[in-house]
Every structure is written in structure tokens, then in C-alpha cells.
Amino acid sequence: MRYWLLKTEPNTYSWDDLKNEQNMTTTWEGVRNYQARNLIRDEIKEGDLAFFYHSVVKPMAIVGIVEIVRGAYPDHFALDPNHKYFDPKSRADKPTWYMMDVRAREEFIRPVTLTELKSHPLLSQMRLLQKGSRLSVQPVTPMEWRYICDLSQLRKV
DNA sequence: GCCAACGTTGGC
DNA sequence: GCCAACGTTGGC
Numbered sequence: 626m627r628y629w630l631l632k633t634e635p636n637t638y639s640w641d642d643l644k645n646e647q648n649m650t651t652t653w654e655g656v657r658n659y660q661a662r663n664l665i666r667d668e669i670k671e672g673d674l675a676f677f678y679h680s681v682v683k684p685m686a687i688v689g690i691v692e693i694v695r696g697a698y699p700d701h702f703a704l705d706p707n708h709k710y711f712d713p714k715s716r717a718d719k720p721t722w723y724m725m726d727v728r729a730r731e732e733f734i735r736p737v738t739l740t741e742l743k744s745h746p747l748l749s750q751m752r753l754l755q756k757g758s759r760l761s762v763q764p765v766t767p768m769e770w771r772y773i774c775d776l777s778q779l780r781k782v
Numbered sequence: 783g784c785c786a787a788c789g790t791t792g793g794c
Numbered sequence: 795g796c797c798a799a800c801g802t803t804g805g806c
Contacts, residue, residue, distance in 0.1 A: 634804090658789075681804055739805080757787040759803050 627668070628765040629675035630753060631691065631727070640677055640688045643729050644782060650694060654702045654724035655710045661762040666723045669762070671696045675727065676765060676773070678753070679736075686736035687773065689782070695726035734778040747772055 631653065633639070643651055656662055669675075670693065677689045699720035702710040715721035742748050752763040765773075 632804090660789095685805080757803095759788060761803090 627670070627673050628767060628770040629664070629669060629673060629693075630678055630687070630763045630765050631675045632678050632680045632761040632763075634681045635679045636682070639679065640729070640732065643677070643689075643691070643727075644732075649729040649782060650726055651728075652724055653727050654700045654722075656700070656724070656761060657710070657712065657722065658759075658761065661760055662722055664762050664764070665725055666697045668764075669693055669696065669725060674730070674770075676770075677729075684736065685739040687733060687742075688736045689732035690730045690774075690779070691727040692730045693725055694728045697723040697725055700724040729782045731779040732782050734780055737773055737776050741776065742773070745772070745776075 635642075638651075643649060653665075656665060673693045675691050675693065676687045677691050678687050679685060699717075700710070700715075700722035702708045702724075703712040703715035703720070703722045704717055705711055706713075710722075712721060739753075742751065743754055748754065748769055751765070751769055752758055752760065
């Protein structure tokens, strides 16, 4: 089982949005970056866990934990010409993009902010904290995972 | 609102 | 295959 971090802009899709979904489960579509695509398609497996990170908002923070409840399958939104995630290069018989399903599992009673993450030397190698790191799907090491979970209290959702 | 970093596009 | 131009991301 491996650990990940998923970025989202809460203006677009937030932790509260996820908690309000039926079964607190949503599709995770619209990833249009090849590096992130490769992680979804090749590395992320059902049962893996991921931090849910709010970007471009105050405060920027990890707010909860989701479980991957369905591994990679073709992103059908790429095939819909009327959808904002449409990509004319993707084809049904040869999909370019992949999506997955995630479910809210736990939330941080106190969100762990980007500022706080940066203040911990042991987290200095975190992908999220590297200059210019724009990847919206990132790996998290087991050490980083445990360390960050210990920074806040978790509660089941 | 700014702008550095990054990814993609397209002419050559 | 190179690389300049362009568009986007995302922290500040």
C-alpha cells in the first residue's frame, strides 16, 4: 500500500464537497498532465491512501485523507466535446487520460497548513515543498505520511 | 495582481 | 530534435 497527495482548488472541488457526496465518494477526473497520468495509470492502486490538499486558498493545507476505492480507468470526460475536460486527442479505443475514484476516510481536526509543513526540517524533501512543484498527484513517503498525521488529530468521517 | 516555474505547441 | 513562444499553475 502506498501514499499519495492530491491537490485540489476548493473553489473547484473541496473537502466539504467530497463529504457531501453519496458515500463520500467521487470520481477523480480531469488530470491532464502526463506525469500525473502515469502515476494514476501505473502506480496508484485501490486501497492506497492520499492526503487531500487545498491549493490556491487561504489557508493552503492538507485537510483530510482519502482512500482510492477504484483504480485507474479511462477518463471518459476527455471524449465529451461539450465538457471542459474534453481532449480531441483522446480516443475511446486508445485513451490518453485516466481517472480513479476516491472516498473520504479521515479528516484533520486541525488542517496542516503549507506554512506548517515548511517549518519541519524532516519534511524538507517533500515533493509539495519543492520550488516549482506543480504536480497535482504526488507520491508521499511513509515517513512523511506518519509525520504529517502526527501533526494533527484525525477523526473518522 | 504578479511572476517564476513548468509543460505544451509548432515552426524550422 | 531543437527551442522560442505561449498558456497554465500556484505560491507570494
